[in-house]
Amino acid sequence: MKSGGMELDIVPVSGELNVGPQHPGSGHLRIFVKLNGDIIEDAEIDPGYVHRAVEKLGENRNYIHLIPLVERPAILDSVNMNLGYILAVEKILNVDVPERAQYLRSFAAEISRIASHLYGMGILAIFIGHSTGFMWGFGDREVWVQILEALTGARITNSYIIPGGVRRDLTPAIIEMTKKAIAFQRKKIKDWERIFLNNPNIKARLQDVGVMTREQAIEWGAAGPNLRGSGVYYDARKSEPYGAYSKLDFEIPVYKEGDGYARTLVRFEEIEQSLRILEQVIKDIPEGQILSDRFFKQIPPTRLKKWWEGQRRIVMPGYYASFRPPKGEAISRVEAGRGELVYYVVSDGSAKPYRLRMITPSYRSIYVMKNLLKGARYADLVSIYGSLDYFPPEADR
């Protein structure tokens, strides 16, 4: 460039940064970032560092043995992971689930959703340097995890939902705990709004960052809160009600902005909706069995007496050990915490699935994140990552 006799060389300031897998802001993921100055020109996402080979192992395990496996990829949201798989298996088996079990499934799934959202918000907060949000997210989550522990016996990886019903019944003590937790969470959300959502610093970091238009969200196949943050009204709980959702009254929060802040707001409002669902479940839950009669009859009477009558627990009937569902295939979808979760199970009549396909919401976020990162600033990498609530083990499966 010539200007006034002086020669001026403009040197392009570009380079590559290898973010992860050993990096505080990457999780189990490698993002190969091509930078031009502060702008990301291209981002190559390299997942797979926590690949569990769920699909391959799925072909080598009996149906019932897969329950602990499929919930491992997203241990924070294991109830939903478990539920989706069971729905697909039940479709092949053609089982009716009793009403009370349906309500309990919704109950556990919503607790899991709240816990998952709080975890995601905590990670988002620490990604943009807000350590209080991080600690609060994890601290608030503890309350819900303890309810899950009381209900299912495990904090995470609950394996609560089994074909035909659920494993344990709701007790008055758990209802009391949940009522307290709902009141606590409502109070905490007000605090969250004060220190996190209305914090000018957080707004500056999230607003107009990682903007995804409605068309882009549909084209890239975004899922869950990320989709709803871009103005698409879609929720698997409404489109194809499972559990007790057809009888429960709740709303789907949708924001049009499509930026990180909208996605965050969607998550917070979903927590509020989940609290509403929990209240309704506690109020409306019908009495009755928690396991389909078809399987319940197979439990030996002595064991029934010991476990069911005393502690309202289900012991697995022998049928479960290696049942052979009829030939066929089923696709199920549930709305997990991070978005729509799809299971596709193909059965060839043997005790093991012929093919198990598991599409998790974070898996669908890979392409979304790759596209959103292009043209963003380097410092926005973490806020886009966090606001998508991308969870590497869930994406890798």
Add this chain to the structure above:
Amino acid sequence: MNILFDIRYYILYPSFFAPIILPGLIFTAILLLTTIWFERKAAARVQMRVGPYYASKRLGGYLQLVADALKFVFSEVIVPDGVNPTLFALTPVLVVAMSFLPLAVIPVSVIPPSGSIFSIYFYDFYDPNVGLGVLVGLFTQYNMLLILAIESIYPAMIILMAWSTNNRFAIVGAVRESYLSVSYDVLLLMSTISMALEYHTLDLVKIVQSGVPGILANPLAAVTFFIAMIIGSARFPFDIAEADTELVLGPATEYSGLLFVLTMAGSYVGNFVYALVFTDMFLWGWYPLSGFPGALLTVIKASILVFFSVFLRSVYGRYRLDQALRGSWKYIFPLAIASMFLGLVVGYLWIQ
């Protein structure tokens, strides 16, 4: 008793006392631990945690910091391949040295002609501007400029440190630091100059002894200086150069062990230095005390400022580089110009 007297004479000699004991090396080291302890404890209180606790339950876990420091001192220093080991080891030391150095020229108190333990040095550190001695390591009448000049070397050392580690994250962090240092140095200088114009002096002692606290005389300059101080010492929400989730640890990425402690200490010491200048310039420093109590008053005020700025961690996240730069050039810079104008007008009307 001659020897004891001699020892007392040399220990209390301001050129030794100020840089080494108060507010220098020893006090700053204690303050450093206390600040980090306070930072962790205060953040823990906000975040529904306990914070450091088990190392000494009665002291609220204060000794945890000592244990951490010991652990760092004895852990291995890893020198990466392909760096110049001398520079690699030297630069953190330079960083700390450069951040400590201004402590030698910041006046922390005045020495009255009689009645104070420092009174014997009255004539050696005599300040003709106020007619009193000054408790300071090295007295010059232009100490405001000297402090800022020395402190502005500090970011250059950070950049050198990043350069010598030959790490990409460190270099990105260094670039961020250089962007920021330009913006906050300008703000610091402008608010200082506006105070100088207002008080007709470049001597901090005269500003304090004038009897009018700077925060009343020129509140705009105080706001500007405070924000520049937060940016300059890399406190939240301007923890941009070290942004751990983006840049691992910015310029300090490759450091471990003792060298890492030094790199971390630099920013805390820098914060303390700015806080001392802020106290002298805007918060009335030691006034109306003098001698040793005056020095204590000054450092206590400065410590509270440091505590406040570390507490911001539990309230704020981290701004983006461009947002911080836009903020400082678009909003704070005009404020600095306004403060200069205010200083000019008030200084013209108010002839001391």
Add this chain to the structure above:
Amino acid sequence: MSEKPIDVVAKLLQERKIPLKVEGDTRGSIEVDKSKLVETARILKEIGFDHVKTVTGIDYPDQSKFQIVYHVSSFDLQLSRVILALKTWTSYKEPVVPSLLSVWGSVWTGERETYEMLGITFEGNPDMRRLFLPEDFEGVYPLRKSFKVKTEGLFVDKSS
């Protein structure tokens, strides 16, 4: 709602002469030859099926064939109740299928994964590289039935 959601779709597809196999109220499947895959996909997109939920490759070693299943659905209020399976076949000898990336962007991840796991190449997808597998992964195409998972015994043998 008297009409089943799938019937609406069936009617729309009948007009465009695409055979739809109805499998329940909200499920259906279309089996096409791979040469007609892109064409069918475009028609589906015209109707309103705007995204792909999964891309699944299934290995049938006894027939020496792969089946590729695209589960297509929509974010539209009515159509979102339906999931259509768009199925096609390809042989071991020529494991190549035209990519649907030009029709639906959301197949990107699924096609890449199917490529690395089953060795099916999607013609027209520029990113036919490994995604999840490590660079030094030994053995090829882990989701083929010929790939056996090495299992460790429950007890460690003493003989070694």
